[in-house]
Amino acid sequence: MFLAPAALFIGVLIIYPLARAAQYSLQEWDGIGLARYVGVTNYTQILTDPVERGSLANLGILLIFYALIPTALALMTVSMMRRTRPRGMGFFRAVYFLPQVIVTVVVAIVWTWLLAPSGTGTVNGLLHAVGLGASTGTPWLGSFNTALPAVGVIAAWLDFGLCFVLLLPGIQRIAPDIYDAARVDGAGLLREFFSITVPMLRRDIGAALTISAVAALQSFTLIYQATNGGPGYTTMVPGLLIYRDAFQLGEVGPASALGIAMSVLIFAITFGIRALIERNAT
Amino acid sequence: MLSRTERTVCMAVLIMAAVVTLYPMVVLVTTALTPGNGSGGISFGGHLSFSAFSYAWRSGNFSTYMLNTAIVTVSVVAISAVIAIMAGYAIALAKPPGARWVLYAAVFGFMLPVEALIVPWYYQFLKVGITNTYWSMILPQAAQSIAFGTYWMYVAFRSIPKSLSESARIDGASPTSLLWRILVPNVAPAVKTMAALVFLWTWNSFLLPLVMVSNQSLYTVTIGLSTFQGAHFNNFSALAAGSCLAALPVVVIYLFAQRSFIAGIFAGSLVE
Numbered sequence: 246m247f248l249a250p251a252a253l254f255i256g257v258l259i260i261y262p263l264a265r266a267a268q269y270s271l272q273e274w275d276g277i278g279l280a281r282y283v284g285v286t287n288y289t290q291i292l293t294d295p296v297e298r299g300s301l302a303n304l305g306i307l308l309i310f311y312a313l314i315p316t317a318l319a320l321m322t323v324s325m326m327r328r329t330r331p332r333g334m335g336f337f338r339a340v341y342f343l344p345q346v347i348v349t350v351v352v353a354i355v356w357t358w359l360l361a362p363s364g365t366g367t368v369n370g371l372l373h374a375v376g377l378g379a380s381t382g383t384p385w386l387g388s389f390n391t392a393l394p395a396v397g398v399i400a401a402w403l404d405f406g407l408c409f410v411l412l413l414p415g416i417q418r419i420a421p422d423i424y425d426a427a428r429v430d431g432a433g434l435l436r437e438f439f440s441i442t443v444p445m446l447r448r449d450i451g452a453a454l455t456i457s458a459v460a461a462l463q464s465f466t467l468i469y470q471a472t473n474g475g476p477g478y479t480t481m482v483p484g485l486l487i488y489r490d491a492f493q494l495g496e497v498g499p500a501s502a503l504g505i506a507m508s509v510l511i512f513a514i515t516f517g518i519r520a521l522i523e524r525n526a527t
Numbered sequence: 528m529l530s531r532t533e534r535t536v537c538m539a540v541l542i543m544a545a546v547v548t549l550y551p552m553v554v555l556v557t558t559a560l561t562p563g564n565g566s567g568g569i570s571f572g573g574h575l576s577f578s579a580f581s582y583a584w585r586s587g588n589f590s591t592y593m594l595n596t597a598i599v600t601v602s603v604v605a606i607s608a609v610i611a612i613m614a615g616y617a618i619a620l621a622k623p624p625g626a627r628w629v630l631y632a633a634v635f636g637f638m639l640p641v642e643a644l645i646v647p648w649y650y651q652f653l654k655v656g657i658t659n660t661y662w663s664m665i666l667p668q669a670a671q672s673i674a675f676g677t678y679w680m681y682v683a684f685r686s687i688p689k690s691l692s693e694s695a696r697i698d699g700a701s702p703t704s705l706l707w708r709i710l711v712p713n714v715a716p717a718v719k720t721m722a723a724l725v726f727l728w729t730w731n732s733f734l735l736p737l738v739m740v741s742n743q744s745l746y747t748v749t750i751g752l753s754t755f756q757g758a759h760f761n762n763f764s765a766l767a768a769g770s771c772l773a774a775l776p777v778v779v780i781y782l783f784a785q786r787s788f789i790a791g792i793f794a795g796s797l798v799e
Contacts, residue, residue: 251614258670259636262647366569505645
């Protein structure tokens with residue numbers, strides 16, 4: 246009795262639609278006419294079609310910005326905090342986490358202003374003010390070479406606080422004696438970081454990498470709003486491609502195949518990072 | 528021991544990071560509050576005025592968008608909280624047949640991205656004729672929230688000592704009153720965290736309303752903002768004001784229930 250409503254919701258609105266998605270993914274269908282069975286071509290197309298393959302490559306680069314960079318920065322920050330125990334820890338934690346609770350469309354809008362070619366208060370404006378660069382500089386989100394890393398910067402800004410909050414309790418759990426003993430043995434800063442902090446925090450680092458990597462896969466809103474995949478296809482990601490294929494181009498099959506592939510990737514990342522951590526633990 | 532230099536460097540880095548984090552938000556607020564500059568662009572100085580807010584609220588239709596988002600969000604939070612609490616309780620304590628399978632399905636469903644389900648959701652809803660309704664935004668969001676909440680509440684209920692529910696049962700409490708009167712108050716922090724996260728996710732939801740709703744009177748605030756930027760590209764202050772309105776409810780909840788949000792983020796790494 247207590248279980249029935251949840252089972253109904255999950256069954257009807259998650260499991261059944263997933264089965265339909267799997268079915269669509271094997272078809273050629275424009276959303277209106279008759280569907281035609283085409284086997285796995287929609288899946289092989291992910292690797293052969295230049296736009297789809299390109300979107301995966303972009304995702305790979307975004308993973309660095311969404312996951313690796315924020316985790317690394319957060320790791321350095323929490324280690325510094327552990328050594329110096331500064332005042333106002335609660336304040337810093339609250340501030341760093343704030344981007345996570347700002348509506349993503351809003352984040353995208355304000356960053357498109359900040360990354361505009363010129364203007365007071367923009368990144369280019371600030372660079373010009375300190376003597377770096379001309380008063381009208383690069384249109385960061387609008388040029389082929391910089392659009393993807395520019396989106397990456399927004400992503401790193403978003404996820405730093407998330408990783409910070411995920412790593413902070415872990416480092417506070419490590420007994421200070423361990424660091425004291427290492428210092429007696431003459432371990433330096435770097436040694437301390439790589440021989441104590443990183444191994445002791447591997448579970449927390451795993452959690453930070455997993456959560457931020459999954460966020461990278463679900464970057465639809467940010468990219469739709471900031472660049473809509475452009476210029477060209479330089480910031481195209483699988484999520485945006487699903488939307489474009491299914492709802493603008495009437496290519497339901499490829500969109501569904503990409504959706505299934507994305508889900509598989511999320512499970513692979515989650516369980517892959519776990520397996521890696523567990524194996525190194527023993 | 529610790530040198531003064533190290534302390535100073537550390538503090539400087541922490542403050543720098545805080546400034547970088549806050550700067551975009553400051554830009555948003557000052558641009559919204561100083562529309563007088565009118566030059567188009569980020570503004571800092573100038574007359575303090577709420578005119579951009581009233582423009583966004585009335586002419587920009589943000590009153591409608593905010594109301595729509597509030598209707599969808601409150602519905603999703605209420606529906607998913609009740610259903611997830613019941614399911615979590617059933618799996619952790621009552622253990623009816625099939626409970627395990629619902630738990631696995633919930634964890635699985637919670638990990639699936641919206642992008643994988645949006646296509647079938649849309650075509651199924653089109654067939655039943657409920658696109659362009661509140662339901663088309665509420666039901667899928669509720670399903671994913673229930674998937675998360677079922678797992679989340681299962682973990683919470685599992686940690687309650689068995690003696691508590693047993694002694695209540697001996698006192699003759701029915702399963703319903705046992706759950707709502709005795710057990711739920713014991714897991715109040717977990718319920719709060721779940722509600723806060725579901726609120727955030729639903730309020731923030733973008734792809735779902737984008738696909739489901741084409742009737743402007745049903746736009747949520749995220750879709751309203753997105754189309755507003757397209758239509759009034761140069762009215763920075765109004766867009767900034769609309770952005771502030773959109774962001775405010777979640778930020779306010781965060782300021783009051785910071786712990787609830789932060790306690791929930793570990794759920795993403797899950798599957799113990």
